[in-house]
Amino acid sequence: MTASHFRPGTEMPRLLFAIILCSFVVGCATKPATLKGSFSLNGKPFAIPKGAGQVFAMFQGMGTDGKPDIFKTYTGVVNADGTFEVQSSAGELPPGSYLWSIDCDAVKVPEFAAFTHGKSKGKVEVKSGPNVVVLDLSAK
Numbered sequence: 190m191t192a193s194h195f196r197p198g199t200e201m202p203r204l205l206f207a208i209i210l211c212s213f214v215v216g217c218a219t220k221p222a223t224l225k226g227s228f229s230l231n232g233k234p235f236a237i238p239k240g241a242g243q244v245f246a247m248f249q250g251m252g253t254d255g256k257p258d259i260f261k262t263y264t265g266v267v268n269a270d271g272t273f274e275v276q277s278s279a280g281e282l283p284p285g286s287y288l289w290s291i292d293c294d295a296v297k298v299p300e301f302a303a304f305t306h307g308k309s310k311g312k313v314e315v316k317s318g319p320n321v322v323v324l325d326l327s328a329k
Contacts, residue, residue, distance in 0.1 A: 221282065226273055229326065236271045245293065248289050249288045249289075249290070289304070290307070291306075291309070
């Protein structure tokens with residue numbers, strides 16, 4: 190097409206329409222989530238025992254088929270006081286249902302044995318915006 194096929198003065202309204210449409214689509218998108226949390230045992234905060242080594246909280250997004258999606262896995266280092274913050278490469282994670290598990294030497298922390306990767310049945314719902322969860326180790 191050549192420029193002679195366009196009517197003069199129609200470029201700006203088209204550009205403005207495109208900008209408004211893009212803004213509307215981006216503004217209506219689901220907002221990302223952040224996730225912080227801690228562990229509890231029998232209703233009390235659970236700290237990581239000395240000598241346990243490095244402990245990670247893992248969150249695996251649930252696929253549309255209801256099964257964990259290995260491509261949607263997010264981790265957070267668990268601090269000595271049992272708190273963690275999940276980080277993703279984008280700094281936030283998508284809202285949705287997640288299966289949580291713990292990656293550690295379960296022999297050194299027997300309270301984590303039922304929640305290691307592949308054994309855990311723990312689920313958490315992550316909503317848009319900031320989320321704070323307490324993961325209960327007594328709910329096996």
